[in-house]
Amino acid sequence: MTNPIKFLQGNEACVEGALYAGLEFFAGYPITPSTEIAEHLSQRLPEQGGKFIQMEDEIASMCAIIGASLTGRKVMTATSGPGFSLKQEAIGYACMAEIPCVIANVQRGGPSTGNPTHVSQGDVNQARWGTHGDHNIIALTASNHQDIFAITVDAFNMAETYRTPVILLLDEAVGHLREKLVIPEEGELAIVDRLRTALPKGVDYHPYLPREDGRLPMSDFGGDRRYNVTGLFHDMWGFPSNNPQVVRDLLRHLIDKIDNNIQAITRYKEHYLEDAEYIFVSFGSSARSAIHLAKSRRDRGEKIGVLELQSIWPFPAEMVREKCRGAKAVLVVEMNMGQVMAQVKAAVDEPGRVFLANRIDGKLITPEDIKKLLRVIQGRGV
Amino acid sequence: MAVKDYLRERFFPHMWCPGCGHGTVLNALLRAVEELQLNKNDIVMTSGIGCSARISGYVDFHSLHTLHGRALAFATGVKLSKPDLKLLVPMGDGDALAIGGNHFIHACRRNIDITAIIMNNRIYGMTGGQFSPLSGPDKKATTAPYLTIDAEFDIVEVSKAAGATFVARSTTYHVKEATEMLKKAISHKGFSVVEILSQCPTHYGRKNREGDAVQMMTGYRDNTAKLGSKALADNPSLIPRGIFVDQARPEYCQEYDNIIAKASRNRAA
Numbered sequence: 095m096t097n098p099i100k101f102l103q104g105n106e107a108c109v110e111g112a113l114y115a116g117l118e119f120f121a122g123y124p125i126t127p128s129t130e131i132a133e134h135l136s137q138r139l140p141e142q143g144g145k146f147i148q149m150e151d152e153i154a155s156m157c158a159i160i161g162a163s164l165t166g167r168k169v170m171t172a173t174s175g176p177g178f179s180l181k182q183e184a185i186g187y188a189c190m191a192e193i194p195c196v197i198a199n200v201q202r203g204g205p206s207t208g209n210p211t212h213v214s215q216g217d218v219n220q221a222r223w224g225t226h227g228d229h230n231i232i233a234l235t236a237s238n239h240q241d242i243f244a245i246t247v248d249a250f251n252m253a254e255t256y257r258t259p260v261i262l263l264l265d266e267a268v269g270h271l272r273e274k275l276v277i278p279e280e281g282e283l284a285i286v287d288r289l290r291t292a293l294p295k296g297v298d299y300h301p302y303l304p305r306e307d308g309r310l311p312m313s314d315f316g317g318d319r320r321y322n323v324t325g326l327f328h329d330m331w332g333f334p335s336n337n338p339q340v341v342r343d344l345l346r347h348l349i350d351k352i353d354n355n356i357q358a359i360t361r362y363k364e365h366y367l368e369d370a371e372y373i374f375v376s377f378g379s380s381a382r383s384a385i386h387l388a389k390s391r392r393d394r395g396e397k398i399g400v401l402e403l404q405s406i407w408p409f410p411a412e413m414v415r416e417k418c419r420g421a422k423a424v425l426v427v428e429m430n431m432g433q434v435m436a437q438v439k440a441a442v443d444e445p446g447r448v449f450l451a452n453r454i455d456g457k458l459i460t461p462e463d464i465k466k467l468l469r470v471i472q473g474r475g476v
Numbered sequence: 477m478a479v480k481d482y483l484r485e486r487f488f489p490h491m492w493c494p495g496c497g498h499g500t501v502l503n504a505l506l507r508a509v510e511e512l513q514l515n516k517n518d519i520v521m522t523s524g525i526g527c528s529a530r531i532s533g534y535v536d537f538h539s540l541h542t543l544h545g546r547a548l549a550f551a552t553g554v555k556l557s558k559p560d561l562k563l564l565v566p567m568g569d570g571d572a573l574a575i576g577g578n579h580f581i582h583a584c585r586r587n588i589d590i591t592a593i594i595m596n597n598r599i600y601g602m603t604g605g606q607f608s609p610l611s612g613p614d615k616k617a618t619t620a621p622y623l624t625i626d627a628e629f630d631i632v633e634v635s636k637a638a639g640a641t642f643v644a645r646s647t648t649y650h651v652k653e654a655t656e657m658l659k660k661a662i663s664h665k666g667f668s669v670v671e672i673l674s675q676c677p678t679h680y681g682r683k684n685r686e687g688d689a690v691q692m693m694t695g696y697r698d699n700t701a702k703l704g705s706k707a708l709a710d711n712p713s714l715i716p717r718g719i720f721v722d723q724a725r726p727e728y729c730q731e732y733d734n735i736i737a738k739a740s741r742n743r744a745a
Contacts, residue, residue: 118557119553119557137739140735140736140738141739141742141743142743143740145557147553147732149549149582150549150578150582151578153549154549154552154578154579154582157542157550157552157553158549158550158552158556160542160550161522161549161550161555161557163553164554165554165557165558165561169553183543183546184543184546187543315520315538315540315554315558315561316520316538316558316560316561317517318517320516320517320536320537320538320539322484322532322533322539322541323541324533324541325541325542331486333486333487333533334533
């Protein structure tokens with residue numbers, strides 16, 4: 095038996111989580127700072143009979159995993175920055191055709207080629223709205239390797255449950271950081287397998303007719319059920335339609351199937367949050383600095399806590415509102431120009447008490463950076 | 477089985493214009509599938525966007541109607557994931573060689589066992605008649621009111637150069653010949669390309685004074701010649717038809733099986 099205790103990169107923790115969740119097919123294209131995910135999977139997947147393919151570009155790798163998913167496999171791709179932009183067309187396809195898949199985006203500085211080897215969290219809104227048209231999406235994140243492992247398993251489970259692309263919004267700092275990971279034993283974390291149709295042969299299968307609970311049982315390509323999959327608006331057979339009723343019903347279904355399950359999807363952690371007067375809302379590697387500062391201030395008796403988001407989309411507005419109620423100030427700690435802050439402001443009762451503690455120069459935000467703003471807000475000078 | 481057993485009649489009538497060559501290509505393709513006695517459950521037809529791409533909706537196979545130019549990338553995922561499936565990928569000329577050009581050359585290079593059927597009508601029909609990379613110079617199109625200045629690709633030459641291991645060309649006039657080529661292409665172990673010249677009287681023919689469907693098809697008869705024929709030797713300016721490449725080279729999914737065997741040994745060791 096192999097040692098379950100590892101010392102590795104965040105990107106490798108993601109790989110371990112994906113394999114634990116049952117990943118069978120990966121397609122990718124080299125890009126910093128996510129490349130280690132592809133490198134490790136090129137070795138690990140064939141060892142267990144899985145498939146790895148390096149495609150000709152980012153677009154093709156996104157398309158290839160969608161194709162593979164339709165044959166019944168759990169699939170994933172990984173990318174960063176410009177690669178995430180390129181994949182958006184096919185991510186929209188996966189939303190529309192309801193194909194389970196996981197996309198890891200190890201964020202780097204942007205826009206454009208930007209700051210490839212440095213950290214950023216600037217893709218929060220792109221994860222939500224990168225592809226055109228109304229749609230819904232799930233985006234998850236984590237700040238340490240044990241959590242990256244678990245949230246990666248969650249990503250696969252949610253992709254299968256809701257038949258949707260799930261974005262793993264990691265970042266360069268946590269992706270390249272090395273720390274300890276303990277691989278959970280088999281069965282320790284729940285694994286969701288694909289819901290497949292149980293209709294007997296001879297009974298018409300309607301691939302795009304949602305059940306009462308909004309779920310759509312699938313049928314693998316190569317099986318007895320032959321049906322059409324398209325990125326066009328489509329009816330219950332999967333055949334293109336521009337009938338206004340069909341268009342409206344499908345769009346509502348795509349939005350509702352995720353919004354109606356926001357509580358089941360929401361993931362977060364509380365650090366010293368009980369009775370906190372000052373709350374840091376943060377995620378990913380930024381949360382590590384926020385937690386560090388909160389802990390040192392708690393040791394001095396100050397009531398400071400951290401609400402660490404692990405699911406960003408759908409944004410858990412109700413939960414954030416609840417947790418931030420009564421706080422003297424809420425500092426959103428992130429490495430962008432306030433993408434999560436805008437969501438927090440929209441969620442809380444007193445948006446005037448929400449402040450941004452950010453860093454956008456490619457350097458990891460430090461406890462010192464956050465402390466400077468906190469002092470100003472607390473009226474203790476600059 | 478009769479050819480109509482391969483159709484989803486529920487989805488008819490089809491959306492192609494009167495005189496369009498694409499229905500003839502569908503006919504040739506279904507006859508090839510029928511004569512090869514393939515099981516419908518084993519076929520995945522993957523297509524992109526355009527008039528040609530709509531063919532996948534009409535056939536009673538597993539069908540995957542994808543994004544403009546990207547059909548081969550989706551098909552690669554399906555095939556590598558489940559190599560027992562037969563992948564048929566009908567494409568338009570713009571779909572295959574403009575927006576999908578990169579996917580096309582890399583599918584050729586990889587030699588993955590997929591059959592690409594390029595329905596070349598030298599125009600973007602669905603969007604109303606813009607020139608394509610197959611139109612060639614001095615052609616009229618809605619985006620070339622002063623005539624095109626772009627040189628065209630030769631699909632056969634591009635496929636050969638990129639490494640396709642089966643390359644053929646026919647026309648909608650030569651539908652029985654096209655059927656035979658499709659049978660060979662589908663049976664070929666590796667990446668196969670069949671270009672079928674297919675008339676678009678609505679947009680290309682009308683604007684370029686090539687007449688109606690019958691006149692355009694007569695043109696295919698008069699302006700093409702079989703590879704190795706006397707007609708071609710006498711008149712090298714004719715468009716050659718036939719099988720240009722038919723060679724054996726290791727197929728991608730089989731090669732990947734070797735990787736799996738190697739990796740499993742590594743793990744065991």
